[in-house]
Structures are given as structure tokens and as C-alpha cells.
Amino acid sequence: MKARIKLACLAAALVAVVPAWSSTAYQGQLQDMHFMSSGIVLISTTGSRTTAPSCSTVAGRFAFDSTTAGGRTMLAGLIAAEAADRSVVIVGNGTCSAYADSETISYFYVVG
Secondary structure: OHHHHHHHHHHHHHHHHOOOOOOEEEEEOEEEEEEOOOOEEEEEEOOOEOOOOOOOOOOOEEEEEOOOHHHHHHHHHHHHHHHOOOEEEEEEOOOOOOEOOEEEEEEEEEEO
């Protein structure tokens, strides 16, 4: 019985920390890249997008922090994709932690 209670508590805790949903911008070209002095990068694509979290109030826009190691990797990849005129698919993480009105990027991949 104790094991079931522990398992139920663990499941409830996991559900509490997972965002309600994240969005995906399907295959499209990069557009409207903004590089902020704080290191935040705002980016949109021409691809259609699934329903964004409620915090993401600017249609189609994503954000990430380029001052972190992961952010520098994403920045290099996005610039390389833009320079090569390649399409990308962007997947958000369901939060707006990098910039208040734009979903934070979880990961992306270059198509083709």
C-alpha cells in the first residue's frame, strides 16, 4: 500500500512540473531574427505552428538565451541554417522563460 501511495505522489509531482503543452513550428524558413543586448534571440519561421502556450502572445515567435552553452549551440546552428538557406523545424518547451511573450526553444533541427 505504501508503495502505491509513493508512486501516486511521484506521478502527481511529475505532472505538476510539466508544462501544459509546447508548440512546434513545422518546416519553414527563418525570418525576423532579433538579437538583444541581453543575449536573448527572438526568431520566427514561415512554417505553420501548433497551438502555443498562453504566455506566448507574439504569433509564431520563439526565444532562447544565447549566453548559455546550449544557447550558443542553437545560435550557431540557426545562423548556419540561414546561411545555407535551409528550412528548420522548431520545438518549444511550453514556457516563456527566456522572453516573457515568446515560447522558449527546447530544440530544433535543420531539414534537408
